[in-house]
């Protein structure tokens with residue numbers, strides 16, 4: 112999928128599932144449960160042991176399905192390139208690293224860097240970032256998006272960190288283009304309850320659909 116189509120699709124879907132867990136086996140089960148719940152953009156974070164193997168494996172497993180596999184917690188350009196080679200279709204970072212943006216631009220892969228300030232948001236946009244990961248969203252609350260959009264009306268924010276079913280509405284009403292959610296989505300996995308992960312994913316999809324018409 113071309114870069115612009117991936118960005119458009121994530122903006123249209125409005126939700127990215129974040130997979131952060133303790134083992135490769137659990138990671139793959141979580142991905143499966145999330146997919147069964149209908150979330151179509153799934154980010155494997157680099158803190159998961161064997162994260163690149165997971166990306167590689169699920170990219171192959173779901174190659175004929177309508178699923179966008181990305182890499183998260185990508186801190187530097189070296190990791191970004193490794194993720195791309197493993198099959199990641201987009202790169203998400205908690206931080207703003209210009210070299211990561213540059214390598215993603217070089218290979219025409221979307222990069223969604225983490226930003227906390229207007230300075231970082233503007234710099235990320237100047238280096239071609241179309242969607243900005245507002246992180247950690249829980250430290251600001253939804254009103255920050257309205258505040259940022261004063262000087263930066265065309266910035267696209269994807270709040271991450273502390274997003275739950277109960278605050279999805281507030282984030283979209285404040286102007287978020289998408290949300291990303293991890294621990295609240297996948298909490299069932301801690302006790303091996305992958306059905307709960309699927310049910311939670313379904314609830315997120317239903318909730319997000321109210322604001323993505």
Ligand SMILES: O=C[C@H](O)COP(=O)(O)O
Pocket residue numbers: 129131183184205271272273274291292293294295
């Ligand atoms: O980088 C993404 C975050 O770890 C996700 O935060 P969360 O688990 O609070 O949703």
